Amino acid sequence: MDRQVIPFTTRAEFQQHLATCLSGARHTLQMFDPDYSIWQLGSSATEAELRRFLHAGGKLQLVAHDGRLIEREAPRFLRLLKDYGHLIELRRTSPQLRQLTDSFCIADQRDMVRRFHADHFRGEASFNAPQDLQTSLERFLTIWIESTPALVANFAGL
Known part of the structure; x- marks a missing residue:
């Protein structure tokens, strides 16, 4: 497949591109959303x-500002955490990162779906475009390092 960069503006488009990104992932998924x-x-x-x-x-790495929504509304994800907790790392952002408002998923350092602001659907999907992802990979690494593990007694702990 050739490099593709596809802008999107709707919820349906975001979810379609996210599904494509997830289905193409083989080794790593790195996700950030408030x-x-x-x-x-x-x-x-x-x-x-x-x-x-x-x-x-x-391996799945997931970072959020707040994970209460996942705990309340994603019991299937919590089952995945129970079944594959050794392959899933969850983190919560530190207070100094709470102003971050973008949202993205990176698969295998090759594909990415990114919303420019978490309150809006405008964004872009990049497939087979590792050369386009360097800044986002560095951004994820910085967010990851500045975040804290989110596993606590309440099961998901985000």
Whole structure:
């Protein structure tokens, strides 16, 4: 597949591109969103894709400002955490990062779906475009390092 960069402006387009990104992931998924409110982490389709990915040994890194929505509305994701907790790392951003408002998913350092602001659907999907992802990969690494582990007694702990 050739490099593709596809702008989007609607919820349906975001979710379509996110599903494509998840289905193409083989080794790593790196995700950041303030609360994952529109990611459909609790849907059966997303669970199936993530289960396939994790069952094959993929590693998921997920960072959020607040994970209460996941705990309340994504029981399927919590089941994945129970079944594949050794392959899933959850982190919560530190207070100094709470002003970050973008949202993105990077798969295998090759594909990315990014919303420019978490309150809006405008963004772009990049597929087979590792050369375009360097800044976002560095951004994710910085967010990851500046965040704290989110596993606590309440199960998900985000």
